[in-house]
Amino acid sequence: MDFDLSEEQRLLKESVDGLLADSYDFEARKKYMKEKGGWSKAVWGKLAEQGLLGLPFAEADGGFGAGAVETMIVMEALGKALVVEPYLATVVIAGGFLRHGGSAAQKEAHVPGIIDGSKTFAFAQLEKNSRYDLHDVVTSAKKKGDGWVIDGEKFVVLNGENADTLIVTARTSGAQRDKTGIGVFLVPADAKGITRKGYPTQDGLHAADITFTNVEVGADSAIGNPADALALIERVADEARTAVCAEAVGAMDESLKTTVEYIKTRKQFGVAIGSFQSLQHRASDMFVALEQARSMSMLATMAADFDNARERATSVAAAKVQIGKSLKFVGQQSIQLHGGIGMTMEAKIGHYFKRLTMIENSFGDTDYHLRRVSESGGLL
Amino acid sequence: MDLAFTKEEIAFREEVREFFKTNVPPDTRRKLQEGRHLSKDEMVTWWRILNKKGWGVTHWPKEYGGTGWTSVQHYIFNEELQSYPAPQPLAFGVSMVGPVIYTFGNEKQKKEYLPRIANVDDWWCQGFSEPGSGSDLASLKTKAERKGDKWIINGQKTWTTLAQHADMIFCLCRTDNNAKKQMGISFIVFSMKSKGVTVRPIQTIDGGHEVNEVFFDDVEVPVENLIGEENKGWDYAKFLLGNERTGIARVGVSKERLRRIRDLASKVEAGGKAIIEDPAFREKLTACEIELKALELTQLRVVADEGKHGKGKPNPASSVLKIKGSEIQQTTTELLMEVIGPFAAPYDEHGDAGSNESMDWSAQIAPSYFNNRKVSIYGGSNEIQRNIISKAVLGL
Numbered sequence: 001m002d003f004d005l006s007e008e009q010r011l012l013k014e015s016v017d018g019l020l021a022d023s024y025d026f027e028a029r030k031k032y033m034k035e036k037g038g039w040s041k042a043v044w045g046k047l048a049e050q051g052l053l054g055l056p057f058a059e060a061d062g063g064f065g066a067g068a069v070e071t072m073i074v075m076e077a078l079g080k081a082l083v084v085e086p087y088l089a090t091v092v093i094a095g096g097f098l099r100h101g102g103s104a105a106q107k108e109a110h111v112p113g114i115i116d117g118s119k120t121f122a123f124a125q126l127e128k129n130s131r132y133d134l135h136d137v138v139t140s141a142k143k144k145g146d147g148w149v150i151d152g153e154k155f156v157v158l159n160g161e162n163a164d165t166l167i168v169t170a171r172t173s174g175a176q177r178d179k180t181g182i183g184v185f186l187v188p189a190d191a192k193g194i195t196r197k198g199y200p201t202q203d204g205l206h207a208a209d210i211t212f213t214n215v216e217v218g219a220d221s222a223i224g225n226p227a228d229a230l231a232l233i234e235r236v237a238d239e240a241r242t243a244v245c246a247e248a249v250g251a252m253d254e255s256l257k258t259t260v261e262y263i264k265t266r267k268q269f270g271v272a273i274g275s276f277q278s279l280q281h282r283a284s285d286m287f288v289a290l291e292q293a294r295s296m297s298m299l300a301t302m303a304a305d306f307d308n309a310r311e312r313a314t315s316v317a318a319a320k321v322q323i324g325k326s327l328k329f330v331g332q333q334s335i336q337l338h339g340g341i342g343m344t345m346e347a348k349i350g351h352y353f354k355r356l357t358m359i360e361n362s363f364g365d366t367d368y369h370l371r372r373v374s375e376s377g378g379l380l
Numbered sequence: 381m382d383l384a385f386t387k388e389e390i391a392f393r394e395e396v397r398e399f400f401k402t403n404v405p406p407d408t409r410r411k412l413q414e415g416r417h418l419s420k421d422e423m424v425t426w427w428r429i430l431n432k433k434g435w436g437v438t439h440w441p442k443e444y445g446g447t448g449w450t451s452v453q454h455y456i457f458n459e460e461l462q463s464y465p466a467p468q469p470l471a472f473g474v475s476m477v478g479p480v481i482y483t484f485g486n487e488k489q490k491k492e493y494l495p496r497i498a499n500v501d502d503w504w505c506q507g508f509s510e511p512g513s514g515s516d517l518a519s520l521k522t523k524a525e526r527k528g529d530k531w532i533i534n535g536q537k538t539w540t541t542l543a544q545h546a547d548m549i550f551c552l553c554r555t556d557n558n559a560k561k562q563m564g565i566s567f568i569v570f571s572m573k574s575k576g577v578t579v580r581p582i583q584t585i586d587g588g589h590e591v592n593e594v595f596f597d598d599v600e601v602p603v604e605n606l607i608g609e610e611n612k613g614w615d616y617a618k619f620l621l622g623n624e625r626t627g628i629a630r631v632g633v634s635k636e637r638l639r640r641i642r643d644l645a646s647k648v649e650a651g652g653k654a655i656i657e658d659p660a661f662r663e664k665l666t667a668c669e670i671e672l673k674a675l676e677l678t679q680l681r682v683v684a685d686e687g688k689h690g691k692g693k694p695n696p697a698s699s700v701l702k703i704k705g706s707e708i709q710q711t712t713t714e715l716l717m718e719v720i721g722p723f724a725a726p727y728d729e730h731g732d733a734g735s736n737e738s739m740d741w742s743a744q745i746a747p748s749y750f751n752n753r754k755v756s757i758y759g760g761s762n763e764i765q766r767n768i769i770s771k772a773v774l775g776l
Contacts (some may be wrong), residue, residue, distance in 0.1 A: 001389075001452055002382045003684045069381050260774050280770035287769055288700050293678035298671075302383045318670045374659065374666040377674050380638055 003298065005069070011067075013073045018082040019050060026348040029082060029204075037162040038206040039085045039361060046319075049116030053091055061111045068239075068304035071296065073247040079250025082348075082355055084204055086120050086159035092243045094121030094167055096236035097184060101224035104185065107117045110165065122163035123240075124154035124210055125233075134169070134366040135179045135231050139212065141170035141226065146219040148172075148185060148226070150193075150212045160208030161198030163189050168212070169233060172226050183226030184233060191215050203355040231309075238316045241363045242300040245316075245323045248359045250299045250329055255334040255352040259283065262349075263337055279337060286330045293326035314376050317369040323359075324366030331356040383680075389452055396460045403429050404466040412465045413640060415748035417588060420503070420545045427500045428465050436498045437474050442493050444482050451687035455680070462632025472499040472541070473504040475627075477550040480567065480616050484608035493548075493569070505572070507537040507594065509616065513763050517552075518561045520612060522596065524553035524568055526603065531568060533576075533599040539758075543579050543592040546572045552613050559611065567613035570601040584754075586747035587601035587727065621760065626758065628698060629705035631676045636667055637712040644719050655719055664718075669710050675704045698773040699765040706755040706762060713749040720745045 005013060023043060024032075032040035064070075069200055071092060078087055095114060113119030113170050130136035139152025150170050160166070163294020165314055166187045174181030189196070193215035198208040224232045260283055263274035273279055300319035306312040331353040335342035342349050360366060373379055385393070408422050430436045438448035439454055449457070461468060470476070478497045481489055482534070496502045513520040522535025533553060543549070549572055556564030571578070576599035582591045608616055645656040655661050682697045717724055724746040756762045770776040 001385055001680060001684055003681045003690065260776065264776065269534065274776045277767075280774075280776045281763065282764040283768035283774055283776060284699075284769035287773055288703055291678055291697070291700050292671070292674040293706065295674045297683060298381065298681075299383070299673070299677055302381060318673055321667070321670050322674050370663050370666060370670075371659070373670065374662045378642065378662075378666050379669040380635065380642070 001192050005073070008071055009073060013077070013181055015050060016052060016074055016077040017080075019046060020077055020083070023052055024081040024083060026041065026082075026351075029084065033084055033204055038200060038204075039162075043083075044085050044120075047060055047085065047087070048115065053117055054115035055089075056091065056095055057111055057115060061107050062115050063111070068242065069299045071239075071243055071379075072179055072301040075243045075246035076250035076253075076297075078252045079252075079355075080249035082204070082251065082254075082351055086122070086162070088240065088247070089123055089159040089163070089241055090114055090119075090121045093123045093236060093240050094165070096239045097123075097167055097223050097232070100227070100235055101184065101232045103220075103223075105220060106223065110186070113164070119164040120159055120162060121165050121167060122157050122160040122208075124156070124157045124160065124166045124168045124187075126155045127154065128155065130257050132368045133177070134237055135182060135230055136177050137169055137171045137182050138176050138353040139168065139170045139174050140283050141183050143167075143172075144216065145367070147288070148183075148217050148219070148221060150185060150187065150215040150217065154210045154212075156207045157200075157210055158201075158205060161196055161206050165189060166210065167223070169229075174293060180228050182228070182230050182233065184223040184229045185217055185221045185226075186223060187212075187215060187217055187221065191217065201358065203358040204351065205358075231258040234313065237363055238313060241316050241320050242297075242304065244359045244362060245293075245297040245300050245319050248327045249290070249294050250322045251352050251356050251359075252286075252293060252330040255330055255349060255356070256283070256286050256290055256323050258349055259286070259334045259337050266339075282333055282337060286333055289326040289329045293323050293330075310376065314379065315371055317364070317372045317376075320364060320369040321366050324369070327360055328366075385456075389456060392453055393456050393460065396457055397464075398475060399435075400460060400464045400466055403433075404464060408467065409465065412467065413636070415744040417590070418467060422756045423467050423470070424500050424503075427469060430469065431499050436469065436500075437478060439475075440478060440494075440498075441482065444490070445498050451683045455683045457630045458526075458597075458627050462630060463636045465633065465636045468627075470500060470503065472506045472546075472550075473500065473502070475622050476506060477504050477548075477569065477760055477761070480550070480607060480620050483619065484612075484616055488604070489607065502547040503542070503545045504548045504550065505540050505543045505546035505594075507540060507549045509539045510536060511538050515761055517617070518565065520554060520565065520712045521553055522553050524555050524566060524601070526555075529603050531601040531603060531605070533568070533570075533596045533601055535596050537594045537596075538582070538591075539593045540579075541571065541590055543594050544581065544589070548572060549577075549594070550607070552617055556611050564611055565613040565617070566610050567607045567616045568601060569605050570599065571772075574599050574601065576600070581604065584749040584751065588747065588751060589727070590751075595607060622698075629701035630677055630709055630755075631672065631679055631705070633711050634672050634705070634708050637709075637716070638665070638672065640710065641715050641719060648721075650721070661768070662719065665715060668708060668715065671704070671711075672708050674704040675701070675708060678704070696768060699760075699768045699772075702759065702765050703756075703762050709755050711753050713745075713752040716745045717749050723758065724749075 032043060052074055054063040059065045098110055113283040127138055141148045141150050166189050168185045168187050170183055172181050175280055193213045195211045196208045198206060201207050216280055252312045264272055266273050293379060296319035299315045303312045303315035334349050335353055338349050341347050407424055411418055437445050438447045438457060440447060442448045472614055481493050506602040508517060510520050524531040524533045550569045552565050553568050554564055576597040578595040580593045581589045582593060583589055646654045648655050679701055720742050723742050728743045
């Protein structure tokens with residue numbers, strides 16, 4: 001049993017924290033968000049330079065063969081700095097599909113572009129009525145010759161507007177909520193028949209609603225078994241959930257620090273408002289919520305190595321529940337303790353609150369995962 | 381980062397489990413499961429079994445009978461003890477006064493008291509709180525005046541847990557009225573059989589008798605019963621309260637209770653089916669299990685940290701463990717109330733001293749709920765813990 005980072009992991013943390021401290025304060029972030037597409041190519045290039053985009057990939061594929069802990073370190077740092085670049089969509093999710101399900105040819109075609117920063121990805125999964133159920137898929141992929149024809153609509157696809165390649169879940173057989181008959185496809189974002197309607201999201205990222213009309217792709221576009229890819233999708237989704245848990249811990253950590261700093265300096269009635277016990281106790285409760293969340297983020301991270309798939313999924317779901325509760329409390333109380341200034345776009349605290357709030361509603365919210373853990377028989 | 385225990389730690393856990401299985405008296409276990417209080421005999425019998433095995437005072441230094449275990453071993457032992465469940469060692473002797481004596485006491489005191497604490501030859505109680513000194517403990521008024529080779533003690537203590545069983549008391553007494561309030565306090569131990577000691581029971585809202593008022597009326601105590609230096613008692617009290625905090629989360633206790641809730645909820649029916657089939661109830665139970673899992677991990681982080689970097693100063697993270705641990709314990713008793721529903725009402729006026737075994741086990745559920753309101757009050761109320769976090773961690 002050990003909760004410490006290894007020497008290499010500590011160095012990684014130092015280097016990513018250092019990079020973001022140098023180039024990603026709140027003012028810089030505003031500038032990056034105004035760039036074309038809503039994020040900074042230059043920052044993305046720096047992440048590539050430091051090897052962060054290649055972390056989880058096998059050495060044989062040009063990566064560093066790092067594990068879940070390294071991703072946790074990076075995501076926590078990205079959360080602390082509220083980074084808007086598409087690390088989650090590209091490295092964690094698309095990277096996850098390629099690592100766990102990609103053929104040698106698919107890896108060869110796509111991994112180098114991720115690692116060197118020249119290509120980004122997006123995961124087109126959410127549908128109008130699917131909500132958080134990954135197996136609820138109407139978008140269809142029909143066999144045509146050796147290839148596939150994809151039809152359907154996907155919503156709130158993060159980085160969907162800018163991505164070079166989309167990873168699309170589509171039904172190859174069966175009914176809307178069947179657990180079999182679901183495939184995952186690599187689709188060039190500029191393929192004929194795709195229309196993308198991009199927009200900014202509440203938390204300063206960018207997403208798109210994407211329509212697929214008779215989009216033809218080759219036989220080599222299917223990742224894994226096109227007739228039965230749900231297990232692969234669940235696995236990658238669990239990695240995405242784990243990643244956003246770590247991101248949320250980073251964002252909560254920074255929210256609490258910012259808030260404590262604020263109440264130490266803000267004066268009313270002639271004293272720092274942090275001298276009032278009601279505020280001190282609120283801040284203490286925020287610390288408790290943060291530490292509970294940190295523990296569960298670690299559990300989800302370590303669960304990546306659990307042999308038992310059910311235990312792994314339950315641990316991740318439980319973590320998402322704890323993070324959901326904690327982030328709501330820390331996020332809301334950060335605003336409350338800031339008072340009026342917390343309500344303004346100018347102050348950074350509100351932007352943490354917004355990102356945290358959007359994290360709760362992605363990849364299954366608190367109630368969704370609570371139900372999952374409950375239905376799987378609990379956590380004892 | 382790695383969650384797994386080593387092979388040796390797993391083997392140790394098996395050894396501990398096996399020992400409890402074969403040595404905890406079954407009646408003692410059952411009473412604990414049902415939330416009943418144990419008799420003095422039942423507790424002492426079990427503690428002597430533990431002590432004979434060499435596990436009575438596990439965290440003491442080896443020379444005084446400790447085990448020399450690693451932090452992880454202590455964690456495993458506590459976890460298994462709480463979740464079996466078996467009675468935990470008497471904190472007042474083993475976790476509180478014992479460490480003060482072997483750290484600050486003289487050789488004669490160590491020889492005289494420590495073995496008797498380990499074997500519970502003396503049952504100790506704690507004389508800290510007073511009617512006017514709760515969270516503001518340092519304002520205490522009980523007076524010890526030096527007269528020749530005696531201390532003359534006058535005053536009153538309260539919330540003295542299980543004083544009705546006690547042979548000895550460790551007591552914070554004011555020995556200097558002129559000093560700053562923390563500086564004029566001494567740590568004195570004496571026999572509860574001394575002339576002038578009166579114990580009056582306090583009945584708590586659950587109907588039980590755990591706590592007492594203790595009155596001192598010109599109690600004569602030999603001067604050599606002072607532990608450490610005169611007027612340094614506050615330092616020893618702080619040391620004592622900061623000692624052994626990781627067990628405070630009581631993760632094992634809550635785990636055992638959650639198992640029991642699952643078990644009962646699958647037997648008790650509502651709306652024609654077991655309560656556990658009700659998604660709303662099950663989600664509440666699951667939410668509590670998740671909180672507990674998070675707490676367990678938080679505790680393990682503290683344990684691992686202590687194992688690696690030494691105990692050093694009391695870890696402010698122990699305040700997190702106290703707050704969350706007590707909240708979860710209280711939630712588990714609320715869930716039990718929900719399971720039992722209207723059958724919570726019958727009250728066993730003979731109390732739960734084991735006198736009335738004919739009452740159904742359900743009779744203990746409401747009292748246990750009432751009684752558990754104490755866990756967020758004692759040991760430094762949760763509000764005091766929030767003060768600690770806000771000062772020691774957040775720098776407010």
